[in-house]
Amino acid sequence: MEMDVKLLIEIKQGRVEVSSPAPVNMYEDACIVHKEAIERCNEAILAIGKQKLDILEMIKEFRRKIVMVEWEKQVLDAEARELEEKTKDVHMLRVTKEIQKYLAADADKKERRSQEGVGKEATPKVPAESTVTENSGKVSGQLHTNAEQEGMIRRNSQLDVLDKKIRELRQDIKKKTCENAALEKLASDLQQDVAYGQKIKQLREKPLGLLLRTSSLIAGNNKKTSLQYVRRLQHAARRHTDEIDELREELNRLRARTIPMFESAV
Structure with a gap:
């Protein structure tokens, strides 16, 4: 006796979650999953990706602030050297x-x-x-x-x-x-x-x-x-x-x- 019953189901092509280089005609090993489960999985993947993007944005902003602080320090050092030279010139005048x-x-x-x-x-x-x-x-x-x-x-x-x-x-x-x-x-x-x-x-x-x-x-x-x-x-x-x-x-x-x-x- 055959225990498995073959059913013919018509589904939309866009919902096929199978990546293959060539078009697939046979779906013998395919698995049917509910739409809500797929959406929940996709939402979790998007949330994780967004979290990673937020972390990268924070790292970029922090790095930008570090670069700005270093640049301001260099500017202040240059101004201090200029003031020292000016004071020397004034003292020697x-x-x-x-x-x-x-x-x-x-x-x-x-x-x-x-x-x-x-x-x-x-x-x-x-x-x-x-x-x-x-x-x-x-x-x-x-x-x-x-x-x-x-x-x-x-x-x-x-x-x-x-x-x-x-x-x-x-x-x-x-x-x-x-x-x-x-x-x-x-x-x-x-x-x-x-x-x-x-x-x-x-x-x-x-x-x-x-x-x-x-x-x-x-x-x-x-x-x-x-x-x-x-x-x-x-x-x-x-x-x-x-x-x-x-x-x-x-x-x-x-x-x-x-x-x-x-x-x-x-």
Whole structure:
């Protein structure tokens, strides 16, 4: 007996939930599902997809905010560097008289414009009072500008005095350094002279000691040996006198280089 009954059902083509590259004519393994179940499944799939899209939108927005914050940080860093450079330029700027005149003239112009604006606003009410206030404003503005100019002139005069003192101190430092160098050179020359003098003194004392020591030897020896000793002593004395003369000339030359010597007029 056949348990499965074959039924012929007519359905719409759009409702066939089968994906196939070629058209299907046989639906032996097909499964019939209720329409509401398919719709619920599709709604769940769409909800999950929408949730994923919302998450991606949130990630994109968060990333965009991060990029904007980084860009603002770079802009603020650039502005900070620019302000630092401007402050350096302002600190290094030397205020000259021309700049002072320009600033004073600019301040005077602004004061006059403000006074003229105040005067124009006050004219329709009381003309006499407006003229008085305008004149008083002009006088006060002139006094203010004069006071500012006097203060700037005083500051500039103080700066000039300080610059002059600094220049004088630098000149004194240069002079002192030159004097110290000259004194150091003189001290080194004097030390050399003292060393030469000690050497000459030692050379002068040396022949006398040799003569005293050899005199005792000559007394005990015969004439021949005594003559040989005498000749040797004479030769040594000549050699030492030559050395003394050379050292004396060297000493005179060094003294002439350091201390001026005047020749006696004949």
